Amino acid sequence: MNVARAAAPAVVDVLREYADHPSAFLAVNAGTRHYRSDAAPGIVAHLPGRRHHIQFAAPFAPPAARGELLDDYLRHLGRGAVLTAVQLRREDLALYVRRGFAANQIGSSYGIDLGRFTLRGKPLAKIRQNVSRARREAVTVVEAGPGDLADRRALDDIDRAWLRAKGRHVKELSFLIGERGGPGRPLRRTFLARRHGSTVAYITYSPVWGSRPGWLYDLTRRSPQAPVGTVELINLTALTAFADEGARWLHLGLTPFAGLHRELEPPTASPLLTRALHQVARRGTALYPARSQEAFKLKWAPHVIEPEYVAFQDRVRTGAVWHLLRAISAV
Structure with missing residues (x-):
């Protein structure tokens, strides 16, 4: 297994082969690490932490191998570690819900x-x-x-x-x-x-x-x-x-905190986090200018608007939310 910062050409090759996410290229960003498994092809793009770890999108792997790669990554993190996966697409949710994650809509992409x-x-x-x-x-x-x-x-x-x-x-x-x-x-x-x-x-x-x-x-x-x-x-x-x-x-x-709709929330969503994210969407300009960003994108009359999600291992923890906000420089 390898958890180092992979060379950009190697990451790009994986994305070309397996990625079906409009923001997948963010996995190449400086500072992002890439987990590789000996048991399954593909990569997990992530930011490591002491206890709280942030995963970007679902595993970039063949569909049949995504669950095995995710399980191997979770075993690698070990007991006591907490994983938060951000920018999941709707079709990714079942992969995480089956493993006990709680998922909430975090915004919309266009x-x-x-x-x-x-x-x-x-x-x-x-x-x-x-x-x-x-x-x-x-x-x-x-x-x-x-x-x-x-x-x-x-x-x-x-x-x-x-x-x-x-x-x-x-x-x-x-x-x-x-x-x-x-x-x-x-x-x-x-x-x-x-x-x-x-x-x-x-x-x-x-x-x-x-x-x-x-x-x-x-x-x-x-x-x-x-x-x-x-x-x-x-x-x-x-x-x-x-x-x-x-x-x-x-x-x-993605525009975080934009296009939030309760009917788009999965059954495992945290009601408390749903309310908090809707409050940010309405009043959180100091945290992120969601309304102006959403308005700019809607001016282009996009043909596709789809929700994106954040998933928390086991349950929504205050520490995991705080670590996510710190990782994305929102606090």
Whole structure:
């Protein structure tokens, strides 16, 4: 067995072969570890801890081997360890419920079918309006070339400005979003917005495999100087490029605490945690701007909106919830 940080090409090979999750490429993020079993193929992507361990998505393995790989990983953790699995899809739940996990919806993910996407009509009116506004403000969009040092320096400046503008009370869910560098950088694509010769915003996109292949919108940053509509113009430019290349889907990723519905909760859901997550969804702007993130994604009239879940080993423990929030930089 191997619990080390696996080389990115080896992880990518596993994801290409077995992943059917729009955010699977996050398993390549720096800091994520990968458990491999001698008994079953595939990997478990996770963040280890002293007692509380965080797993990202379900095991990336052949369907028939996922249960065996998960069981082997749980045995590896040993008695006294507590596992929390985050960003599970609905079809993953049975795997965890059969092993005594309590599962709750944590948010929703959104996907655009590029073969059906159109800017025409009322649903995309706000996108058209904002894109036109950015163009009137002389914003243009280009795709970054590999290894461009000048672009990297400009993006570093944007990152610093973004953090200053957000303030100390607003934090990103770092375990659940993409990253600009790290081991997966060679496979990511970055689109830049420029105005009067300066880069004012960017979005990175990661590859997606499985039943809805295409690209994942996984990280966006904008400087305070970016006009209204800049992010929409970047995403429209990238979306158009992907469609022209024959890509089938553009995934907008998970928005935690958004799209929560009690009818989507599994029977094992904790009522207390359900109430707490709904409170965060309504009033938790300081924890995470779920409403604004959800509103941005809904403006694109996504063709698929599906729930994602978090599962706690045995039961929902206060310590496990706290450790999860610490791991994703939400507290």
